[in-house]
Amino acid sequence: MAKKNLEREERRKIQIVQAAYEVIATKGYNNFTIEDIANQAGLSKGGVLHYFKTKEDILIHLLEQIYMIIEKTIRKRAEKYQSPERKIKAIIIGYVTIAKKQPAFYRVMADFWAQITINERIRDINTKIFEKMSNEFKKVIDMGKEQALFGKVDSSGIAYAITAMLINTAMQWTFNSAIYNIDHVGRQCIRMVMSYLTRP
Amino acid sequence: MAKKNLEREERRKIQIVQAAYEVIATKGYNNFTIEDIANQAGLSKGGVLHYFKTKEDILIHLLEQIYMIIEKTIRKRAEKYQSPERKIKAIIIGYVTIAKKQPAFYRVMADFWAQITINERIRDINTKIFEKMSNEFKKVIDMGKEQALFGKVDSSGIAYAITAMLINTAMQWTFNSAIYNIDHVGRQCIRMVMSYLTRP
């Protein structure tokens, strides 16, 4: 049946993308082969390429998945709280927690950035998701402004800056966790952001 | 070219590293060859490898050079001003200005980050320089604290966070300059940082 096959295909694709994530997390973006993915997924090289036409296809799917997971994690954490202040804190802690629980996310993200110069598809995905991520902050900041809890900041611009800060703070820590205590630096971020948003 | 000529050798090395920079800026880290560098430098493949034993050697030199230029630019800008507040502003604007004048710096930096998972040498250089860069902020913040202009913040932790914010804000903008107005976001950064440092 067509439906059943589509389901099967979808399952296979998820399986392959997951295998790709595991392989890249271990070997880095530039040192893995399709055969590595096939082995990890318990398939053959031909089997992998049956579901994804090229290596790039697999990677594009992987990139989207990673960004989506981060974004979803962030959003769910924010939804748990009511006050804008608590939401902001929850999101910031979310970025830090991902770094601690899934450092490979940030490492793979860095791997993809290296492709941006020469790969338009990856650049577009990166832009789209970076906007989605910073939009989570923007929404909360706008909410705080409406409730007169936050000052009249440019929510869009500052949301970009905060997102950039958190991603790179987390990323640098995954590169070398000895460089600083990420919980500590995370708390500094919260303080700085809140001090700015709540100033008279 | 007979007799060992250290000056000439140094010139050649600079020429090759510069060529590597130009090539990577154009083609990205993962799509260039030694031959590309040789062509760009007006040398033969063998000629390039006469000065650098391996491809990695060239890249290590390039990475160090890029980071050094950024750090030097930042430091010089800070030195122009006396007050800690003006110094902070100058450094932040420095990161933004580099993005505008030499966007390839940040793109190549991202390319190198993708190597960190699998290359210890690159990881170590990245850590060393990230610390140097954030140290520029730390020094100024400590000065502000001494002069009782800034509050009792943890200068080290917040310096890391600010550095991460600026590098990634700049980097994302070089990936896609349509995403935001970098001058605008830069000013937001200044405001947020100053609001935190000068709060009572």
Next chain:
Amino acid sequence: MAKKNLEREERRKIQIVQAAYEVIATKGYNNFTIEDIANQAGLSKGGVLHYFKTKEDILIHLLEQIYMIIEKTIRKRAEKYQSPERKIKAIIIGYVTIAKKQPAFYRVMADFWAQITINERIRDINTKIFEKMSNEFKKVIDMGKEQALFGKVDSSGIAYAITAMLINTAMQWTFNSAIYNIDHVGRQCIRMVMSYLTRP
């Protein structure tokens, strides 16, 4: 060619090793490439490396095959006769006959010896097979001693010496067949060996 086909794989490997033999016999060990082997085998470079991971792997297989063929030839010749004396003669004539029929065997063997200084695997194979070859003499000499046809010689030591003599006599002749009449020198060898073994 889908499903793993062990038979086909074995056939391919033999085909490649055979091609390597032909190429080395023509061009010598130090002047041939994997591409030469591929061309000779009617495959592409990648095809050859699909069956043998490295060039060295091919050569190791070839070396083992050559030694095995020589040893097998020698042993079969010896088995045709009953008396130790006839067996000794048959083995010696065997070495000579191989030189005449397959001079490339000895030339390729010499090529491998040149690798011994720097390649432990080749050294070990050489030692193992040299012992196997001389053991053929030893067995017959021991038999002759048991039957009181031969004197009380040290069968092991003299077997090594005889083997060395025959291999090098054959090898030198393959280097330059004008140097001597190998049948003639072979007969001298038989006489000398028999004179020693049968002396009172």
Next chain:
Amino acid sequence: MAKKNLEREERRKIQIVQAAYEVIATKGYNNFTIEDIANQAGLSKGGVLHYFKTKEDILIHLLEQIYMIIEKTIRKRAEKYQSPERKIKAIIIGYVTIAKKQPAFYRVMADFWAQITINERIRDINTKIFEKMSNEFKKVIDMGKEQALFGKVDSSGIAYAITAMLINTAMQWTFNSAIYNIDHVGRQCIRMVMSYLTRP
């Protein structure tokens, strides 16, 4: 002065050939470069090639030197004794002694044999010297025949066989000295040869 220069040139050439010997003895024939020789000789690459036009030239000279040293050693040892029997023994022990004192001689000799297939110059030198070496035996055997100490053997043929035996016995031992006790096998050779030469 011309004379002085010729002397200087000769000295340089000896120095380079000696360096080549040391390098090959260490790294094997197929893994050394002209630069290795230059370093060993305390010269530059260009300096080496100033005295020998090509790499092959150096090797040819080295090969001749090695063979000449072996031959000279053998001859001198034979000259110490009067009786043919003692002379034969002295020569055989000579081959063994070289293996023990200068195993690299035999290893380098094997390296050269690997070139014979494709290099006529090396083949010719090998033939010439192999004949010289076996001629030392032939002379002594003829002397023994004249003095009616040895039987009516074919001195030429048996000299080839004995030489082949000794070179290869020595060579195999330098490949792997654990394979046998070379003094012991050497004595077996002496016994076998003498038994043949002195039989009625």
Next chain:
DNA sequence: GATGAATGAGCGTTCATTCAT
């Protein structure tokens, strides 16, 4: 005489992709 910078051809190896089965 001597240096070493520069060349460029060549090789082993990797790997994405194709395709017969």
Next chain:
DNA sequence: AATGAATGAACGCTCATTCAT
């Protein structure tokens, strides 16, 4: 659907040789 044999282009690196100084 799935396999893996086979291809072939590409790359990093080596090294003999040339030659300006």
